[in-house]
Amino acid sequence: MISLVIGSYNDYEAIIPAIKELKKFNLKFELVVSSAHRNTEETIEWAKKAESRGTEVIIAFAGLAAHLPGVLAAVTTLPVIGVPLTNSPVSGMDSMFSIVQMPSGVPVATVGLGNVKNAIYLAMRILSIKYPDIKSKLLKASEDMKKNIREQNKVLQEKLKDL
């Protein structure tokens, strides 16, 4: 199971594309709101129990001073992916640095600013080591992507003829 955490209910809108991706691939997930800053003890308790509840990868989405992924990573050995959201006056630079600059021994994997879908793909890659059906889904998605680019190229070549 993939466990998704958002630091605030206000992050929900931004992560809808990630939820759609999870549903598209028919992956088991849970989504909770929990904050390392605002309900610290509960967040730590949740993360400590995550593995025994069946979580295999945690994805933590947060904006501003995004300490959430790092705090989760500090209390579990599960892989944690941190996603910097872009809702700040500095367009997510604050969350990106908070997530990426973890001290040695407490790694948090990350993806591009606001790239919530890539967090799902990265989680799938981690899980594909254990689950062949997830690997098949990734391979199929990769084939679809290639097909899509070939189609885009066809359209482009036709457009060029008209110039």
Ligand SMILES: Nc1c(C(=O)O)ncn1[C@@H]1O[C@H](COP(=O)(O)O)[C@@H](O)[C@H]1O
């Ligand atoms: N970065 C964190 C943490 C944390 O790291 O624990 N908790 C909430 N937040 C972030 O604060 C932003 C503003 O939240 P509010 O809109 O609720 O004030 C959200 O993007 C959330 O992820």
